[in-house]
Amino acid sequence: MKDRNGRPVVVVTGIGLVTSLGQGKTDNWAALTAGKSGIRQITRFPTGGLRTTIAGTVDFVKAEPFCAAQLSENFARIAVEEAVGEAKIGGKGDFPGPLFIAVPPVEMEWPQREALAKASGQTGDVTYADLLKAAATGAFKPWHDLFLFGTVADRLAETFGTKGSPISLSTACSSGATAIQLGVEAIRRGETDAALCVGTDGSVQAEALIRFSLLSALSTQNDPPEGASKPFSKNRDGFVMGEGAAALVLESYASAKARGAKILGVIAGCGEKGDGFHRTRTSPDGMPAILAMRGAIADAGLTPDDIDYVNAHGTSTPENDKMESLGCMAVMGERMKSVPISSNKSMIGHTLTAAGAVEAVFSLLTIANQKIPPTINYAQPDPAIPLDVVPNVARDARVRHVMSNSFGFGGQNTVLLFAAEARQ
Amino acid sequence: MGQRDVVITGVGLVSSLGEGLEAHAGALKDPSAVNVDATTYAPFSVHPAVALELDRQIPKKLDQKQMEPWQRLGTYAAGLALEMAGLKGDKEKLSETQLIVAAGGGERDYAVDGQILTEMPKSATPGVLLNEKLMGELRPTLFLAQLSNLLAGNISIVHGVTGASRTFMGEEQCGVDAVRIAFERIRAGQGDRFLVGSSYNSERPDSLLIFAMGGVLKQGGFAPVQKREASPGMILGSAGAFFVMEAREAAEARGATILAELADVSATRSIRDAGAVAASLGVAIDAVKPALSGAVAVISGASGCADITAEEFDVIAEKLPGAPIRATGNRLGHALESQFAVSLALGVLTLKDGALFPPAAGSGEAPADTAPQSVLVTSVGHKRGEGAAALKRTQ
Structure with a gap:
């Protein structure tokens, strides 16, 4: 099946996930829709002298030597195993397409x-x-x-037998979405029938945390840890670092149908726009984010009225949530006040490089289960954000189209649009 | 999908030999012109970047201050490329231009690192000492000079290239993939105009450290990459190289001067057993070879890691018998993420000037007697990844 532009329709046939809420999509979805938080006191390094002492660490996955590079690789392996297993695609260690993986910038550590x-x-x-x-x-x-930037991707390519030259990428906090976008483009070009798209991040280390802390980006409301991430609330004071990985098996609709694969959802559109205003702040008029959202909607051949739910970037920083809310209102108009928008980051924190992929998986699960995960810790509404943030409790709803936003330092704005059904 | 031609309309190059294509053309005419610093990081050598008059491409001092050297090199080279393409200051076109950057990460604060490492062994609570030192001593915005995607971010800010940016990581191979993805997207109509490139600063001990651990740096001064059996390895070089790549129709519509056609790009991966590089690079060369025509010259990004470099030259000689070869590393060193872009820039220069530069002194490279009509550019990562591109003279 081709879309209205004559391009192969891109569907998802396998997903895998690990976050601070657990391993696997079943456990994660149960915890997420129960409003559970994965944010906890950091125990893997001393926190004396730090303003922020909490994070959504994944403490049940081990790494040797213990460093971001190895931990990120291990998370990715878990997620890919699950995704490829669900898709039942290719032979063991023989994935029939390329690998696009968002990895944190790798560094030697202390x-x-x-x-x-x-x-x-x-x-x-x-x-x-x-x-x-x-x-x-x-x-x-x-x-x-261990500390080369290309190693995680190369090792995964080796294990899972992906084809061609694996691509490691970073678009800061929108990296996971960019990995998916690269896969969509490769399938639309007709270069491949399948692609493995991954986002992974295991970089809760002292120096990584301190770097964000020095930019005043992190919440300092350490007690209780699970209350710190409160997107869209008036008293939000920064994001909470999180960890995890998500993997998606992308396929052309034709290829998925031909092999009788179960289609979990459709990636109907992608939008992106750069921002040259500032290294960490967004253009005051919010236009780059607005254009990225409009781009994704147009790419999908939809209109703003078709969007049933927004899976927000929703970091819980004062700036992001305000600008994202303004952007959504500019794109959707008055109707936005009644379009549910929620942030998974209220529960798992900001999984940084992985976030776009993790939230893509949650968006697909929202469609699959017809249930919207909540924004927890919503006790003090922000009058500047007059939106339905699905406060504190998950909600059953009819969801055909989800818009998932990802924004990052360096002027990165990437938006993905997921649909329940393929259309021409 | 309709397959569109991809052309190069701007090249920006800065390195240890100078800035701009003209300066490089001049320097490369001297077979023994090479700029090496063998003392600062002895026993390792580096090719240091020439001093740049930053104001010319990065007019605001605040922007200069917010960057570390690797970002300045790249942002500067990006400006040169846009200038050459006639796009500098064309707000409308720049706001639609896509950016694909190949990058590693940025520099550390060496003084702070040294202090911490000196004091940690003497501390009863070294973890807390580390926290306190980093919280107290690090410049908050240093992080923004370290993040891989902030080279792209700085280019967006300084030059207004804001279509959207993507940063690929992963040493030499991400440079090949950046060019390949831009090429495929233009060819398939997924974008008309891209600014693609990379920069690397070799004058940094933290980066040298990674490669020193792996034993992949040449010791004991400069030698051509073909002559490093005695002490195999890379001599890292500072460089920035950027290209404006466009669909031919988009370039022609705006009356741009076409410097060369990028006719094909291929990237491959191998498990590095003996013979693997020859086989894998052979596949990449075979993939792009049909796009080569007339007299062919080869620009190789060979690292100087002796075994794989020997395999690279062997397979090139097998696939293109008699084609003259020039190793980028013999002139400007090995620029990791930027090596492929630098080699590609020398390829464009060769086609633009209609002549291949002379063999490097002591390299054994053969002289070229005919004007090349096309150029094969090869890349073999020091650890992984093989790639090739075909450049053609424009009609």
Whole structure:
């Protein structure tokens, strides 16, 4: 089946998920629609001296050595296993299409720097010359590969047998959505019948948290942890870092039908727009986000009136939620006041690189279950955001079309549109 | 899908040899022109970037201050590319231009890192010390100079390229994929105009550290990539390279000068056993070879990691017997994420000038006696990924 522009219709036939709420889409959906929070006190590193001491960490997945790169790889493996298993596509280790994966920028971390400093034998002031000297001994060889940006993707490509050159990408907090968009485009070009699209992020480490903290982006309402992320509330004060991964098997409608696969939903449209206003702030008129939303709706051949639910970026920062709300109202007009909009981040925090993919999975589950997950911790409405945020309790609803927003530092705005049914 | 021609209408290049295509054309005429710093990070060498008059492409001091060197290199090179393409300041077209950037990450605060590493072993609570030091000493906006996608972000801010941006990561191969995805999208009508490129700053010990651990850096001074058996490995080079890539019809509609046609791009992946690079690069070359015509020159991004570099030259010689080869690494070093873009820039330069630059001194590269009509650009990542592109002279 082709869409009205003559492009192959893109559907989803497998999804996989791991977040602080648990492993697998069943457990995650149950917790999410029960309004449970996965935010907790950080225990994996000392939090003394920090303003923020909470996060939506995934503590049940281990990594050795324990670092963001390895943890992100492990999350992604879990999510991909589930997605590929559900799609029943290809043979074992033989996925019939390319891999697009959103990964956090990989870096060597403090335990490694400490080990190099120690191995250098320097007892006075340690400099990078000492670390280089220790590195040149060859005693730390495995860390070269571990901390290359392309390693997570390459290892997954190897295990799951994806085809071609795997792409690792970052569009900051919209990365997960961009991974999906790249897959949609590849199928629409007719380059492939299937694509594996993944977002993963396991970067709750001291320095990563401190970087966001220094930009005053994080909530400091640490007690109780589960109350900190409160998108659209008047007393919202920043986001809470989260972790997790989501994987989606994308296929052309024709290919999915031909092999009798169960279609979980349709990716009907993608929209994106850059913003050159500021490194972290959005254009005051909100136009880039508005254009990204309009772009996705137009790409899907729909109108704003067709949108039944908005899966918000909803970070719980003062700026994002206000601008996102304004943007939605500009796109949908007066009707937006009655269109449900909710933020999964109220429960799982902001899974950063993974967020766009995680929220894509929740959007598809919303369609599949005809139930909208809530925005929890909504006790103080913000008069500047006069929207139906599905406060605190999940709601049964007829949902045919979901718009999922993702915005990021560096002027990134990506919007995906999911539909229950394929149309020409 | 209709297959549209993809053309290059602007190139921006900055490196250890200079800024702009003309400066590179000039420098490359001297077979032994190479700018190496063998002392700062001894036993490793780097090719340091030439000093740039930043105001020319990054007019606001505040923007300059918000970036670290890798971002300045890239933002500067992007400006050069837009200028050459005649798009600088064309708000309407720039607001629709898509951006695909190949990037790693940014620099650290070396002084703060050193202090922390010095004090941690002496502390009873090293984790808390780390928190307090980082909270107290790090410049808050340093994060924005470290994030991979903030090169694209800075280009959007400084040059107004705001169609949308995507950043690919993953050492050499992300540079190939950035060009490949832009190429495929233009060809299939998923966009008319892209600014594509990358930048890398080699003058940073934190980046050298990763490769030093892997034993993939050459030690003991400069040697051509073909002559590194004694001490195999890369000599990293600072560079920024950007291209304006357009659908031919879009370029012609605005009366742009077409520098070269990007006729095909292929990216492949292998498991790095002996012979794997030859096989995998062979597949990539075979994929783009039909797009080559007339006399062919080859620009190789070879790393100097001896085994895989030998395989690369062998397979090129097998696929294109007698074609003259020039290794980018012999002149400007190895620029990781940017290496493919740099090689592609030298390919465009070759076609634009109608002559291949002379062999690098001591490299054993053969002289070229005919004017190339097309250029094969190859990439073999030091750890993974193979790729090839075909450039053609425009009619």
